[in-house]
Amino acid sequence: MSPAPDERERISAAMDRILGGTPQHSNGALTIVALAVEAGVPRSALTQRHTDLKAEFYDKVRARGATPDSERRLRQQVRKLKELRTADAQEIAQLRADVEALVGALHQATAENSHLRRQLVDRHAVVRVLPAQTPPGR
Structure with missing residues (x-):
């Protein structure tokens, strides 16, 4: 045509x-x-x-x-994407910090569990069972 x-x-x-x-x-x-x-x-x-x-x-x-409308729209979209990228970077940093804290807590719980298991095997150690605690708000 x-x-x-x-x-x-x-x-x-x-x-x-x-x-x-x-x-x-x-x-x-x-x-x-x-x-x-x-x-x-x-x-x-x-x-x-x-x-x-x-x-x-x-x-x-x-x-x-x-400024052409298409360029203005693209600039606005770029601004929004940069804001989202910054927010995502902050969230990722927080998640990494949370992972490190959780790994530390898991390591501590594993060490305590191992220690308690050794005490159970040792007949001379005194191990006391603590009463179960109910979570607050129940």
Whole structure:
């Protein structure tokens, strides 16, 4: 399927309307998708056939001091991902500390258990059974 002969002109006109704040067929967002809708062409026309017009559109958006909506969304997503990464790093550090504490407690319990077993084997040792304790709140 070949492009329409007036495709470049329609894209240029759509670019002028969007940048002028008077879109007729799109939401006026500063994105390639909105430009394609405004021009009545498929998005691939800008991403494959007329990449120069796509670059020109983004250059004009940046020249106005505005950041394209797609770039703004990506920057926001990057910010969120960095925050999540920081939170994950903190959680991992806490989990590592917890593991070390649990390994220490397990080692201590194993040593105490071993000591008590040795006392049971030794007939002269006095081992007393403690009454069972109920957990608080029961």
